[in-house]
Amino acid sequence: MGNKVDVKNRSVDPAAQQVLLYARDLGAVTAWDRHDAMQPLCGFGELGVCCHLCYMGPCRIDPFGEGAQVGICGASADLIVARNLARAVASGAAAHSDHGREVVGVLREASAGGSSGYRVVNPTRLLALAAEWGIPASGRSVNDIAGDLARAMTAEFGRQEGSLTPALRAPEGQRRRWDALGITPRGIDREIVDLLHRAHHGVESDPIALLRAAMRTALADGWGGSMIATDVQDVLFGGPTAIRSRANLGVLQERQVNLLVHGHEPALSEMLVRASRDADLLALAREAGAEGINIAGICCTANEVLMRQGMPVAGNYLHQELALLTGAVDLMVVDVQCVMPSLPTIASCHHTSVVSTSAHAHVPGAEHIEFEPHRAKDVARQIVRRAVEAFTRRDPSRVRIPRESADLVAGFTNENLPQYLGGRFRSGYRPLIDAVAAGRVRGVVAVVGCNTLKVAQDRHHLALVRRLIAEDVLVVQTGCSAIASAKAGLLRPEAALEHAGPGLREVCEAVGIPPVLHVGSCVDNSRILSVCVALVAEGGIGADISELPIAAAAPEAMSEKAIAIGLYAVASGVFTAFLPVPRVGGSRVVREYLEGTVERETGGRFLFTEDVEEAVQGILAHLDRKRTALKLAPMLHEGGVPVDAGAASRSLVDYETPRGLEGLGCGKAQARSQARAPRD
């Protein structure tokens, strides 16, 4: 018999708890089961002291000082930890930046006219970017300007010398620090290759030099690849505006074709949304007995189509398997990043099709329909047809859609926030700055990042966000963290009344915003950097990013991208709480640098912790230190409001884990479903 498991310890989301119980009935093996089966996790790996860079090892350093203290080549624990971290940063930066490169390719396609279906939707943003990138605009067509911009951006990835163009947006003080430290980011590809070279066996042997190089690469991500991705997406698909929608598994529709988009890149998903509104495909769905076509999302593709189209969100990272287990999803289309290879096996528990679409990401067991910008419309229509076909195989008696879904408002950006804060006549960040200066708002904190199986899904996100807003901190969010808050109802303006401290509540009520602002996907963390730039430029609460009463947190970090984001935040002057502790525990030198010394160099630093309350206290203390240094007024309302951190968790249920991980019933069903998968 398997161990008794309390699903409340797996997720604080009641919808997830219900599906986890259904998973047990189905005999499905989820990520939680695989995580349990993996215990105990490798202690050397957890501390970051395992090195497998060359083929003489692998080596591992004994953290208790009794066994080997250096690897076969002589590498110390400090070097091994730094090298592993550096390689994670290179990988994370590569993922974000290749996303940027892909959408630049779509912009190039759009600029050529043709039948791809893409075009420049936001010429205002295009012209602003053209001015920044030195592209002549006077007397030229939108497509000509867009083509030149796309070519300039493509070339920027390989820039060998000089600063990345978007990095010049950073405040002057910060850029001077980067120059002094030798970490001003050059081309994105250049920095990633440089870092991977240094982290190769027998190259950079100084852990601190390696960490500085990792910061340079991370900066090329945040102020380069990610920022370019956000900019170009706003040009192609429109700058978001505040928009209402809903989040959680309850957005799945019993009587409609449910097509889930999952991954990160919006190019195909935007086209899928359009295809789902095509009259002939809607007629096809009706012929199949469906009342419509419902497109919803998982992870950051969800955030992209939420921000611009208001499409509902089915869930965050750990919802990807759960959504399929409801039996209500007809087709899940995936692009890149955060896509579990387990999805086809899980899908085989029901009738669900999984379709991979990226040339970078093939998923064994999924059908692959490759997305190419020049035939995007056709690919999107083909996928919608597949979803309708799959709907005809749905077994309604096996469908279990949890009722839970919450209202939300999303779509905030550095571009539109000034209008929401100041209104048409006083547009700008001044009202926020005045509220901070007067002690109504303690500061602004970005809470971002993934889910991890190391804590109950969403527990840290919700605990941290609730504590912060109760302490009069305005929270901005991206990624799966924003989805956690959305599911818990924290992205509604009413959440200010229910959860915010009195000062923040006053501000939110005055301007009609939620206390938690959803600003987009993982690459849209660049929007948060842009907000920091604007706050510095407006003046009054700090002449540099590191002087602002702001901070960041990744409460359930999981991916290498989270490490890259955390590091570019720190390199940009931001205090950043990072949970759980990444693989740095094996090196005192690395921890002391990243949690201490680096602050003298960049103005930012990490707080690594497993404890969410320690993160809260660290962030509040940091905000208060910055307020004191700026001689801002004391907070008007001390003490905040009491918080029930477990409020999102209602039911307590026992769950018996499946006996093995051989795929159980779903593995066999998968073979059957693949055998009958329709082909064009």
Ligand code: MSK
């Ligand atoms: S999707 S990187 S789990 S936030 Fe951007 Fe979520 Fe983290 Fe993936």
